[in-house]
Amino acid sequence: MAHSRVKHATRNHLPHLMSNVPQECQAPIKTMCLKMMSHDAYGKPYEWSSRDFEMGAHLGRGKFGRVYLARERHSQYLVAMKVMFKEELRKGNVQRQVLREIEIQSRLKHPNILRLLTWFHDETRIYLALEIASEGELFKHLRSAPNHRFDEPRSAKYTYQVANALNYCHLNNVIHRDLKPENILLTSTDDLKLADFGWSAHTPNNKRRTLCGTLDYLPPEMVDGQTYDDSVDQWCLGVLCYEFLVGNAPFESNNTDNTYMKIRRLQIHYPSHLSQGSKELIGLLLRKKEQGRLSLVEVMTHPWVKDGMAKRAIQLQQLINERGKENVVKN
Ligand SMILES: Nc1ncnc2c1ncn2[C@@H]1O[C@H](COP(=O)(O)OP(=O)(O)OP(=O)(O)O)[C@@H](O)[C@H]1O
Numbered sequence: 001m002a003h004s005r006v007k008h009a010t011r012n013h014l015p016h017l018m019s020n021v022p023q024e025c026q027a028p029i030k031t032m033c034l035k036m037m038s039h040d041a042y043g044k045p046y047e048w049s050s051r052d053f054e055m056g057a058h059l060g061r062g063k064f065g066r067v068y069l070a071r072e073r074h075s076q077y078l079v080a081m082k083v084m085f086k087e088e089l090r091k092g093n094v095q096r097q098v099l100r101e102i103e104i105q106s107r108l109k110h111p112n113i114l115r116l117l118t119w120f121h122d123e124t125r126i127y128l129a130l131e132i133a134s135e136g137e138l139f140k141h142l143r144s145a146p147n148h149r150f151d152e153p154r155s156a157k158y159t160y161q162v163a164n165a166l167n168y169c170h171l172n173n174v175i176h177r178d179l180k181p182e183n184i185l186l187t188s189t190d191d192l193k194l195a196d197f198g199w200s201a202h203t204p205n206n207k208r209r210t211l212c213g214t215l216d217y218l219p220p221e222m223v224d225g226q227t228y229d230d231s232v233d234q235w236c237l238g239v240l241c242y243e244f245l246v247g248n249a250p251f252e253s254n255n256t257d258n259t260y261m262k263i264r265r266l267q268i269h270y271p272s273h274l275s276q277g278s279k280e281l282i283g284l285l286l287r288k289k290e291q292g293r294l295s296l297v298e299v300m301t302h303p304w305v306k307d308g309m310a311k312r313a314i315q316l317q318q319l320i321n322e323r324g325k326e327n328v329v330k331n
Contacts, residue, residue, distance in 0.1 A: 156308020
């Protein structure tokens with residue numbers, strides 16, 4: 001007899017689901033799971049609305065939205081609720097960008113990509129219920145780190161996680177196109193969540209031509225207005241890795257023309273504190289020829305990345321011993 005595919009776990013699956021949960025967390029997580037499973041929305045179509053959520057503290061503000069901590073009333077589940085006014089989106093002419101972001105982000109499910117749990121709208125506003133990344137923008141952490149840069153183990157771990165997220169995007173025909181520390185969020189467990197898919201593109205085969213992204217992160221093919229493919233994200237990962245280690249992007253300049261010139265000439269200065277391994281990795285990503293750029297899987301298995309990840313795990317254990325679990329990512 002053919003079995004129909006079970007899409008949603010039921011109470012019967014709870015023992016299996018709980019098997020990896022540490023003993024001390026079992027009781028509250030089980031209670032939460034049971035509350036979620038008894039929600040009208042569980043496994044069925046449901047029209048969410050702002051009445052389902054209790055709004056709390058203000059977490060941050062973007063160009064077109066404010067983000068609040070919010071609690072789903074029935075399950076008590078906490079989310080980051082991004083609220084955008086339709087009128088402002090209309091004025092900024094970004095309605096399509098927001099819809100694309102919603103469409104793409106709601107189908108991407110990966111540990112290093114910020115989950116869009118649900119979304120809804122009313123007459124004046126659009127609400128995005130997002131997974132919480134309690135440490136906020138990675139950019140803020142980079143700016144407050146000693147010398148505005150991360151050490152090599154931390155940079156290596158973050159490079160791995162971004163490569164992992166991008167690899168998943170590419171396998172799903174999505175190019176991010178706007179990688180930068182401002183578009184990455186950090187969790188209290190030192191894990192990155194790629195966010196901001198406003199510029200990302202769904203790419204069933206075609207090469208694309210739209211100029212987008214941040215100037216300092218633009219790859220040569222986009223500077224020259226040529227067609228490009230998903231390897232633009234590998235270039236951006238090289239720029240990002242450099243920024244983690246140095247504190248600023250490699251082609252940053254006082255004016256647009258100079259930045260473009262440096263990108264075209266591949267004019268990179270490596271400060272003396274950088275290790276051979278990190279320079280090698282960055283060099284393999286910042287290749288003018290798109291086909292020559294290191295693949296994302298190769299980034300994840302690069303010796304400098306693997307070695308740095310192992311060192312970061314030891315660092316984190318030491319930080320947990322010194323400061324407790326909650327404060328590991330504070331600089
Ligand atoms: N999921 C989240 N968890 C915790 N904090 C968040 C989350 N999403 C956003 N924030 C906080 O809210 C701020 C604003 O987020 P938002 O996405 O609106 O801004 P943004 O990415 O800077 O957008 P824009 O590019 O439109 O300016 C972020 O900088 C961050 O501090």
